[in-house]
Amino acid sequence: KKQSDTRVEWKKISGKDVSFVYFQGSFIGNFKGRAEIRHSSIQIKNVTRKDSGKYRCEISTPSEHGQEAGETEITLLVLVPSAVPVCEVPISAMSGTVVELRCKENEGVPASKYRWYRNNFPLSESLMLGNVKKDRLPYAMNTTSGTLLFNHVSKNDTGEYYCEADNEIGQPQKCPVKRMQVDDLNVSGIIAAVVIVALIIASCGLGVYYAQKKGYFSSKYICFYN
Structure with missing residues (x-):
C-alpha cells in the first residue's frame, strides 16, 4: 500500500451547496496560495470570516478487500474583533417625547454587546442607580440590539452620548461622541x-x-x- 494511492479530498459545505477545497492534489479557488496540505490535514493562512463554515474530509485508500473510505466533518469559526460601531443620536428632542438612540456594527464574530455612555459615564444596567430602582430608570438599554430607549425624555437627558461595542475579541470599539439637546415644549x-x-x-x-x-x-x- 503506497501513500500515493491514498486519495484525500476536502470540501466546504454551505447548506445544500458543496464546493471543493482540495481535489486531486491541488487547492481550489481562493484557497490556492494560502493553504497547504499536511498528511490529511489542511492549514489555511490569513483566514477571514468568509472561511467560517463546515468542512468535510474524505479519505479513500486501496486495501486487500477493495477500496476503504472514511470521512469526518469539522466546523471552523473565524473570530473577528468588533469594528467601530455606527451610532444614531438625534441632535435635538422635545421633553416628554419618545427618543431612541441606535448603535450597530456588523463585522464582529461573535456578535458584539453594546453599552451606552453619557458625558463619559456608563449608563447603568444594575438594579439600582443611586437611590432609583431599575423599573424607574428613565431609559431602557438593550445590550444585544444596541438601542437606548427613552419613553419620556427630559432635559436631564441632555448630554454627549457615545456607544461602545465589545465581543471580547480584541479591544472594544466606540463611535464618535454626539450631543443630544432636550428642550421643554414652549x-x-x-x-x-x-x-x-x-x-x-x-x-x-x-x-x-x-x-x-x-x-x-x-x-x-x-x-x-x-
Whole structure:
C-alpha cells in the first residue's frame, strides 16, 4: 500500500451547496496560495470570516478487500474583533417625547454587546442607580440590539452620548461622541403664535367683508383692456 494511492479530498459545505477545497492534489479557488496540505490535514493562512463554515474530509485508500473510505466533518469559526460601531443620536428632542438612540456594527464574530455612555459615564444596567430602582430608570438599554430607549425624555437627558461595542475579541470599539439637546415644549409660545395667526385671519376676513360692503368687488370696477 503506497501513500500515493491514498486519495484525500476536502470540501466546504454551505447548506445544500458543496464546493471543493482540495481535489486531486491541488487547492481550489481562493484557497490556492494560502493553504497547504499536511498528511490529511489542511492549514489555511490569513483566514477571514468568509472561511467560517463546515468542512468535510474524505479519505479513500486501496486495501486487500477493495477500496476503504472514511470521512469526518469539522466546523471552523473565524473570530473577528468588533469594528467601530455606527451610532444614531438625534441632535435635538422635545421633553416628554419618545427618543431612541441606535448603535450597530456588523463585522464582529461573535456578535458584539453594546453599552451606552453619557458625558463619559456608563449608563447603568444594575438594579439600582443611586437611590432609583431599575423599573424607574428613565431609559431602557438593550445590550444585544444596541438601542437606548427613552419613553419620556427630559432635559436631564441632555448630554454627549457615545456607544461602545465589545465581543471580547480584541479591544472594544466606540463611535464618535454626539450631543443630544432636550428642550421643554414652549406651550405659551405656541398659544401666542396660534392667537396671532387667528387675529390675522380674522382681520383678513373683516377686510374682505368691508370691501364687499363698499362695493369694491362690484363688476363696475372691473375693466378690460385690449
